[in-house]
Amino acid sequence: MKITVCSTENSLYQDSFDIEGGNFNKAGIVSTRIKSILKQMGLPADVVRKCAIVSYESEINVVSYAKKGVINLTVNPETVLIEVVDEGPGIPNIDLAMQQGYSTADQKIREMGFGAGMGLCNIKNYSDIFHISSEVGKGAHLLMTINIKQ
Amino acid sequence: MKLSEVKKILNADVIVGEEHLDLEVKTAFGADLMSDVLAFAKAGSLLLTGLTNSQVIRTANILDIAAIILVRGKKPSTETINLAKEFKIPLLTTKYILFETAGRLYAKGIVGCLEKVENNSVLD
Numbered sequence: 001m002k003i004t005v006c007s008t009e010n011s012l013y014q015d016s017f018d019i020e021g022g023n024f025n026k027a028g029i030v031s032t033r034i035k036s037i038l039k040q041m042g043l044p045a046d047v048v049r050k051c052a053i054v055s056y057e058s059e060i061n062v063v064s065y066a067k068k069g070v071i072n073l074t075v076n077p078e079t080v081l082i083e084v085v086d087e088g089p090g091i092p093n094i095d096l097a098m099q100q101g102y103s104t105a106d107q108k109i110r111e112m113g114f115g116a117g118m119g120l121c122n123i124k125n126y127s128d129i130f131h132i133s134s135e136v137g138k139g140a141h142l143l144m145t146i147n148i149k150q
Numbered sequence: 151m152k153l154s155e156v157k158k159i160l161n162a163d164v165i166v167g168e169e170h171l172d173l174e175v176k177t178a179f180g181a182d183l184m185s186d187v188l189a190f191a192k193a194g195s196l197l198l199t200g201l202t203n204s205q206v207i208r209t210a211n212i213l214d215i216a217a218i219i220l221v222r223g224k225k226p227s228t229e230t231i232n233l234a235k236e237f238k239i240p241l242l243t244t245k246y247i248l249f250e251t252a253g254r255l256y257a258k259g260i261v262g263c264l265e266k267v268e269n270n271s272v273l274d
Contacts, residue, residue: 024205028205031208032212056208111203112203113205114205122185
C-alpha cells in the first residue's frame with residue numbers, strides 16, 4: 001500500500017499536516033495553509049489553485065470518512081507532490097469510488113455541500129498524475145503530482 | 151460591475167465587507183454543491199449559493215472567489231461570518247431565489263464564469 005515518494009533530496013519544501021477525522025469545523029484549515037505556503041513560494045497561480053483544490057477535496061474526504069489522516073506536501077523544482085494517507089475504513093471498490101456520482105456520504109457530509117460523488121473525480125482531474133490505493137479496514141492512500149512547468 | 155451595484159441590483163444586505171464594495175466583478179457561478187464550485191468556479195467570480203455553513207467560505211477562499219451572495223434570504227451562522235471576516239471575503243445576502251439572482255445579474259452584464267461544460271471535463 002505504501003508508495004515511496006521520490007527522493008526529497010532536491011525538494012524545495014516539505015512538511016506534513018495532520019487532519020482530524022469527523023471534525024467538520026476544522027475541515028479546510030490544512031488546505032488553506034498549503035495554499036498560502038505555495039503562494040508565498042511564488043508558484044504560478046494555476047499551480048497553486050490546482051494544489052489547493054486537490055488538498056481541500058482530500059481533506060474533506062479524510063474528515064468525512066477516516067479517523068485521522070495526514071497530508072504530506074513536497075515541493076520539487078518541477079512538481080508538487082500531495083500525498084494523503086488516512087486511517088479509516090478504506091475503499092472496498094476503487095473503480096466504483098472513482099465513478100462520478102457514486103457516494104457513500106451521510107447526511108452530515110451532504111449538509112456541508114459535499115458527498116455528491118465528485119471529490120475523487122475533482123482530485124484526479126486537477127492532478128497531472130493521480131494514484132489511489134486502499135486496504136479495507138486500514139485506510140486509503142492518495143498520491144497526486146501537479147506539474148509546475150507545463 | 152462594482153460590488154456596490156450588485157448589492158443594489160439584488161437589494162442585498164452586506165453582512166461582511168462593507169469596505170470592499172468597490173471591488174470589480176465580471177463573472178459569477180451559482181451552486182449549492184461545493185464540489186461543483188471547486189470543479190467549475192473561476193478566481194475573481196461571484197459565488198451565488200444557498201449554502202451558509204463555513205465550508206462555503208473555505209471553498210471561496212481556496213478558489214479566490216471575489217464575493218459570496220447568499221440567496222433565498224439565507225442567514226449565515228456566526229462562525230461563517232467570522233470566517234468571512236478572517237479571509238476578507240465579502241458576504242452578501244439577498245431575498246431573491248438563485249434563478250432570479252442569476253437572471254438579474256445576467257441582465258445587467260454579469261456572465262457565467264464558464265458558459266457550459268465541455269466533454270464532461272472540469273479542466274476546459
